Amino acid sequence: MVVDSYDFWLFDLDGTLVDAEWSYTRDVFDRVGDRLDRPFTDREAEVLWHGLGGARDDQLREWGIEPTEFWPAFHAEEDPQIRAEATYLHEDAADLVRSLETPVGVVTHCQSFLTDPVLQHLDIRDWFDTVVCCTDELGWKPDPMPVRHAVDELGVDAQSTGVLAGDGSSDVGAAWNAGLDSIHVERHDPARRGQCVLGDYRVQTFSDLDE
Structure with missing residues (x-):
């Protein structure tokens, strides 16, 4: 299974693990x-x-x-606080993260003043070994620097294999630019997106990875 193939996992946040009403x-x-x-x-x-x-x-x-x-x-x-209370967790993402026995991190464009209350409200902060919020100084996906920063914080060795999962082309680009595999989870009708996002794996939900 794909889930067992990696030494560490990174995830985007909004649209991947959670969404707002x-x-x-x-x-x-x-x-x-x-x-x-x-x-x-x-x-x-x-x-x-x-x-x-x-x-x-x-x-x-x-x-x-x-x-x-x-x-x-x-x-x-x-x-x-209103953003946090309006945010819900995707159950397929929750099932995947809870099943992982490897280091897990988040790399998100969502700023820390919003990310922290969301994770706290959903009571999922302790699911992650690191949470990296992109900034002008650190870079923005598909720039690999935020991803590399997260990998450094996970403390994995240089020979470890990792994957980044996200719902956008910037997530796939950041993964590839940082030398990781990518998973694109398409939570929207591709016709509404107006483009096809390629990745090493393309799924509609994370449950599809078992297939």
Whole structure:
């Protein structure tokens, strides 16, 4: 089985292990739209929240929105506790992580002021040996540096084989750039994503790995 093939595992967080209720996402984008005087459709909110169009900054520019204006507004409208209470755990991901007997970590674009309350609210922080939040200093997936930082924190030896699982092309790219295998879990209709994300393994749920 794939699960038994690796010495350590890394996971993306949002869209891979957890997701937020749509009502929370819609409310955030309504308030961000008010700040920017530019409303967001349901489709635009979905694309940006889940990164369906690839790199979010590129998507923002395509829509005529400067990322340097969008992200401060977006983070200003995110309430950590409300976000945590609106977040749920994907059961297939929970089953997989609980079954692993190897070092396990998270590498996420979600910032620490949001990540920490989510992990605490879901009571899953102790599932992970390290949690790495991407930053401008550390880099953003598909940059391999956050992944390499997580591997260093896991303390695995240089000959260990590892895999990174995520729901986006940036996760697959980060895995490959860091010399790891990749698992793409497609939690959205590929037609809505508008592109096909390749990976060493492609599954709709982590339960499919057993097959």
